[in-house]
Amino acid sequence: xxxxxxxxxxxxxxxxxxxxxxxxxxxxxxxxxxxxxxxxxxxxxxxxxxxxxxxxxxxxxxxxxxxxxxxxxxxxxxxxxxxxxxxxxxxxxxxxxxxxxxxxxxxxxxxxxxxxxxxxxxxxxxxxxxxxxxxxxxxxxxxxxxxxxxxxxxxxxxxxxxxxxxxxxxxxxxxxxxxxxxxxxxxxxxxxxxxxxxxxxxxxxxxxxxxxxxxxxxxxxxxxxxxxxxxxxxxxxxxxxxxxxxxxxxxxxxxxxxxxxxxxxxxxxxxxxxxxxxxxxxxxxxxxxxxxxxxxxxxxxxxxxxxxxxxxxxxxxxxxxxxxxxxxxxxxxxxxxxxxxxxxxxxxxxxxxxxxxxxxxxxxxxxxxxxxxxxxxxxxxxxxxxxx
Amino acid sequence: xxxxxxxxxxxxxxxxxxxxxxxxxxxxxxxxxxxxxxxxxxxxxxxxxxxxxxxxxxxxxxxxxxxxxxxxxxxxxxxxxxxxxxxxxxxxxxxxxxxxxxxxxxxxxxxxxxxxxxxxxxxxxxxxxxxxxxxxxxxxxxxxxxxxxxxxxxxxxxxxxxxxxxxxxxxxxxxxxxxxxxxxxxxxxxxxxxxxxxxxxxxxxxxxxxxxxxxxxxxxxxxxxxxxxxxxxxxxxxxxxxxxxxxxxxxxxxxxxxxxxxxxxxxxxxxxxxxxxxxxxxxxxxxxxxxxxxxxxxxxxxxxxxxxxxxxxxxxxxxxxxxxxxxxxxxxxxxxxxxxxxxxxxxxxxxxxxxxxxxxxxxxxxxxxxxxxxxxxxxxxxxxxxxx
Numbered sequence: 001x002x003x004x005x006x007x008x009x010x011x012x013x014x015x016x017x018x019x020x021x022x023x024x025x026x027x028x029x030x031x032x033x034x035x036x037x038x039x040x041x042x043x044x045x046x047x048x049x050x051x052x053x054x055x056x057x058x059x060x061x062x063x064x065x066x067x068x069x070x071x072x073x074x075x076x077x078x079x080x081x082x083x084x085x086x087x088x089x090x091x092x093x094x095x096x097x098x099x100x101x102x103x104x105x106x107x108x109x110x111x112x113x114x115x116x117x118x119x120x121x122x123x124x125x126x127x128x129x130x131x132x133x134x135x136x137x138x139x140x141x142x143x144x145x146x147x148x149x150x151x152x153x154x155x156x157x158x159x160x161x162x163x164x165x166x167x168x169x170x171x172x173x174x175x176x177x178x179x180x181x182x183x184x185x186x187x188x189x190x191x192x193x194x195x196x197x198x199x200x201x202x203x204x205x206x207x208x209x210x211x212x213x214x215x216x217x218x219x220x221x222x223x224x225x226x227x228x229x230x231x232x233x234x235x236x237x238x239x240x241x242x243x244x245x246x247x248x249x250x251x252x253x254x255x256x257x258x259x260x261x262x263x264x265x266x267x268x269x270x271x272x273x274x275x276x277x278x279x280x281x282x283x284x285x286x287x288x289x290x291x292x293x294x295x296x297x298x299x300x301x302x303x304x305x306x307x308x309x310x311x312x313x314x315x316x317x318x319x320x321x322x323x324x325x326x327x328x329x330x331x332x333x334x335x336x337x338x339x340x341x342x343x344x345x346x347x348x349x350x351x352x353x354x355x356x357x358x359x360x361x362x363x364x365x366x367x368x369x370x371x372x373x374x375x376x377x378x379x380x381x382x383x384x385x386x387x388x
Numbered sequence: 389x390x391x392x393x394x395x396x397x398x399x400x401x402x403x404x405x406x407x408x409x410x411x412x413x414x415x416x417x418x419x420x421x422x423x424x425x426x427x428x429x430x431x432x433x434x435x436x437x438x439x440x441x442x443x444x445x446x447x448x449x450x451x452x453x454x455x456x457x458x459x460x461x462x463x464x465x466x467x468x469x470x471x472x473x474x475x476x477x478x479x480x481x482x483x484x485x486x487x488x489x490x491x492x493x494x495x496x497x498x499x500x501x502x503x504x505x506x507x508x509x510x511x512x513x514x515x516x517x518x519x520x521x522x523x524x525x526x527x528x529x530x531x532x533x534x535x536x537x538x539x540x541x542x543x544x545x546x547x548x549x550x551x552x553x554x555x556x557x558x559x560x561x562x563x564x565x566x567x568x569x570x571x572x573x574x575x576x577x578x579x580x581x582x583x584x585x586x587x588x589x590x591x592x593x594x595x596x597x598x599x600x601x602x603x604x605x606x607x608x609x610x611x612x613x614x615x616x617x618x619x620x621x622x623x624x625x626x627x628x629x630x631x632x633x634x635x636x637x638x639x640x641x642x643x644x645x646x647x648x649x650x651x652x653x654x655x656x657x658x659x660x661x662x663x664x665x666x667x668x669x670x671x672x673x674x675x676x677x678x679x680x681x682x683x684x685x686x687x688x689x690x691x692x693x694x695x696x697x698x699x700x701x702x703x704x705x706x707x708x709x710x711x712x713x714x715x716x717x718x719x720x721x722x723x724x725x726x727x728x729x730x731x732x733x734x735x736x737x738x739x740x741x742x743x744x745x746x747x748x749x750x751x752x753x754x755x756x757x758x759x760x761x762x763x764x765x766x767x768x769x770x771x772x773x774x775x776x
Contacts, residue, residue, distance in 0.1 A: 001491040048630070054450055055443065055471075062442055062473035062519030066632040066765045076651055078630025079766065080479040083443075084468040085450035091468040095483050102490035103389040131450030242436070242466025244454040263464055377454045378467065 003224035003388065004097040005234035008037040009349040010218050011342070014334030015184035016117050017214035022064060023071035025216035026051070026113040029339075030072040033111075033218040038231035041220065043072070047105035049079040050095040052088030052112030053338035056119070056127045068113060072218075084242075085131035085373030086287065088112060089341020090380035093219060094240045100223050107226075111218035112338035124212055128337075131374040133248035142249070145209060145288065147375045149201035151255040152290040156203070158256060159305040161293070163203045167194035168311045169289035170207050170331055176318065177328020179358045184213045184334025208289040213334030217342035219349070224388065235352045238274070238366075239383040241267025247377045258376030261298040265370070265381045269300075272383035274366060276300030279322060279383070281351045281361040283344035285372040286329040295370050296324075299381070318359050326351065326359035344369040345382065352386040391612035391776065392485045393622035396425040397737040398606045399730070402722030403572035404505050405602035410452060411459035413604035414439070414501040417727075418460040421499075421606040426619035429608065431460070435493035437467040438483040440476030440500030441726035444507070444515045456501060460606075472630075473519035473761030474675065476500060477729020478768035481607060482628045488611050495614075499606035500726035512600055516725075519762040521636035530637070533597060533676065535763045537589035539643040540678040544591070546644060547693040549681070551591045555582035556699045557677035558595050558719055564706065565716020567746045572601045572722025596677040601722030605730035607737070612776065623740045626662070626754075627771040629655025635765045646764030649686040653758075653769045657688075660771040662754060664688030667710060667771070669739045669749040671732035673760040674717040683758050684712075687769070706747050714739065714747035732757040733770065740774040 010032025012025050020028065034041060049072075051065040060067060065079040082092040089112035096110035116124055129138050132147070155161040171191055177183035189207055197205035227234040243263030246252060252259070269275060276299055284299070286292035296307035301322055310316055316324035327333045327347040330340060348367035350356045367384045398420025400413050408416065422429060437460075439453040448455060453467040470480040477500035484498035504512055517526050520535070543549040559579055565571035577595055585593035615622040631651030634640060640647070657663060664687055672687070674680035684695035689710055698704055704712035715721045715735040718728060736755035738744045755772045 056449075059522060060518055061444075061515050062471065063635060063762055063765045065472060066635050066761070069632055070634055075634050076632060076647065078479075078652070078768070079632045080470050080472040080476070080483075080630075082468050082470055083450065084453060088468070091466075095468075095486075098483075098486050098490045098492055101492070102486045104486055104489070127449050130448055134447060242468075244457055244464060244467045246458055246463050247451060247454050259464065264466070373454070374451055377451045380466070 001101045002103060004100045004237045005222055005224045005227040006219055006237065006349050007222045007227055007230040007234050008033040008220035009346040010036060011182060011346045012216045013182045014213040014215035014336055022060065022113045022115045023068050025214065026068035026111060027071045029111060029216035029218040033220050037220060038233065041230055043074055045107045046074055046109050047077055047107060048096065048099055049074060049077055049109040050092035051079065051081050052092040052341055053081050053114060054083055054085060054088060056114055056116050056337060084378040086337050086340060087371045087373035087378045087380045088338045089217065090369060090371035090382060091242065093342055093345055094242065094380060096221055097237050100221055107222045109218060109220055110342055111216065112342050113216040114336035114338045115214050116212045116336060117214045131377060136248055137250065144375065145201045145204055147249055148288040148290050149204045151294065152203050154255040159308065161308050163195065164191060165308040165311055166203065166208055166289040167191050169286060169292045170194045172317055173286060173325050173329040173331040176326050176359055177332025180328050180333060183328045183332050184211050185332045204288055210287050210330035210335045213336045215334060215336035215339045217339040217346055219342050219345050233353050235349050236385045236388055237382060238385040239268040239272030241265060242380045244378045245376050249375055257298055258294060258372065258379060260376045260379035261370065261372060264379045265299050268381040268383050274383060278366050279368045280364045280366050281326060281348065282322060282324050282368040282370065283327060283347050284324055284370040286325055286331045287335060299370060323361050326356060341371040344371060348384050352384055389489045390491060392488045392625045393610055393612045393615040394607055394625065394737050395610045395615055395618040395622050396421040396608035397734040398424060399570060399734045400604045401570045402601040402603035402724055410448065410501050410503045411456050413602065414456035414499060415459045417499060417604035417606040421608050425608060426621065429618055431462060433495045434462055434497050435465055435495060436484065436487050437462060437465055437497040438480035439467065439469050440480040440729055441469050441502060442471055442473060442476060444502055444504050444725060472766040474725050474728060475759045475761035475766045475768045476726045477605065478757060478759035478770060479630065481730055481733055482630065482768060484609050485625050488609055495610045497606060497608055498730055499604065500730050501604040502724035502726045503602050504600045504724060505602045519765060524636055525638065532763065533589045533592055535637055536676040536678050537592045539682065540591050542643040547696065549696045551583065552579060553696040553699055554591065554596055554677040555579050557674060557680045558582045560705055561674060561713050561717040561719040564714050564747055565720025568716050568721060571716045571720050572599050573720045592676055598675050598718040598723045601724045603722060603724035603727045605727040605734055607730050607733050621741050623737050624773045624776055625770060626773040627656040627660030629653060630768045632766045633764050637763055645686055646682060646760065646767060648764045648767035649758065649760060652767045653687050656769040656771050662771060666754050667756045668752045668754050669714060669736065670710060670712050670756040670758065671715060671735050672712055672758040674713060674719045675723060687758060711749050714744060714749065729759040732759060736772050740772055
């Protein structure tokens, strides 16, 4: 398998983007990615594009990949949309990387876009709820806040998790996001504010939930053997893995772990030849505060039941043992479904190039992204390295 | 790049499938594919699945790939949905093959499913129309029958194409489809019947248009180096290519050719190291009769303007120079959007293994599939060989 490098990355500001449609958002992210290629890249060198998108809003239910490729000045290249719910973007990155690894092409584009804010909350719930089990669970009223809340209650029961510890995730991620000019919610929040926020589903309050956002992201990948044409500072995709699980939560063994993530992480670590304790910076899928805590053990950053201790001790803050969501995460930066995966990669790209500004993790050599579809109905994990 | 082989393939009967939902249709196709693996395959050996699906009907707008993987007894594997409108299925096949070619896995599944018949014709038009340019052309009333009809008129003007010659495509494909127990429309039609069918958009009548169908399809792929574990009769994926074009037809240079197909075919032939005149049997995307004729020249089976002569002389009938759509094509077999690509591959798999029954092309060594999204907004072409 040929080694794959990232040579450029871009993302839009996330949030209410009534100023732009899906194609303009994708283009905005792509132009930043193109501009970030140190020695420049002729867009004609890009041979293939995979676009993460769930199709929420916008009304383009077919060929949005053709539309955004055209908008990016790439008319003619092979392009397809990839959907695995909220994990769509990372699946797109993996598909593009795989094409390079196989030798199908030397340079490819992965990205994502979602335009959600223009449709009603009711419509958003309709779209997003269908990423769960419709027949038995969705119709019985089990929404995503509901199932993540159930997982939080199970953690309280099994490990003595406290609501304050959930709130600490929000406080940390808003603190990081307040420093990110592209974040949707840039306000800092206090522990008291999170604790007092209106309950969505016990024990999760409004401030335990990420917002739904508009946004786009783009990553330009090249075969490692040609990357030096474009930059002396590529970031290598050292490993990746994917997994799924029974869509119906009622079929799962427990609510303390997401099997899809465990499988994806094992594959990614195996391919990269590293272990979880080698990871120095990570972007994880904190669609709810409990989701970030579940990820710590599923990714092997700590033992099962130890996640609450990690957040309490500040181990995942900037300056801690393994900073998590230095971008603000989904919680503060926002969550435009199909764009989230490549936006996580954008952050790790910046971190490993030493361009992360006030949230830079000193000397970061190895980074990870963790992207989850639904309540672990799907997952994708990538490991990145600064050196080959 | 590792060589890739097909070791099994299956498809459901296409048509009104009110008896089954998407997951059951996918499973039905998968079980046939699994059963067709000569020495058997433990489903645990399948590591990855890509599923072609546009999401039309059924209401599963996220994670249908997780759902159908689970239904097929593959819970846990990495799985994603791929959408490039009507070309989704072939893009899924190419993504799965690419993963094997790269060495990400040894055995992968590609397939597709669509459940259309349970929604209204109005809803179907809403879904399918969005695979065109919404802002300028769809809102102006340009449907897919409309744009293909415009292309037919252009061919009449440029090359003297006659309506009878369009009708000959329908007659041929229904004749083939009448012998296919899985075809949606198994009735033979006469030239007079097609000519007299009610006009949809001049010069296309109802019998120039394919039906919308329910259905599923599945192909099991393996690295060529391990294929002998499973069968002595693999079919090799010798080459593939993809392409897109400006989504707005008003931006195209002309209506006589689909640039996405030309690009995809060039790439596929180049990878396979063959030319168009080496192809002995082909399944092409005849969503309308004119679409099949456009494909003849775009694929290089004849020179521009010669397609009408090919159909008139019977060169693409079974027994002709290069039989096209021996399955009945989309026109007679049916067109369940996401399932179409891998169903075309199913037919070529059968042909190259000598299992095509009454429509068998004697001694077929090289076959081709041609799958188009929208009016050439996207395309994917694959070349298959019986021998390595």
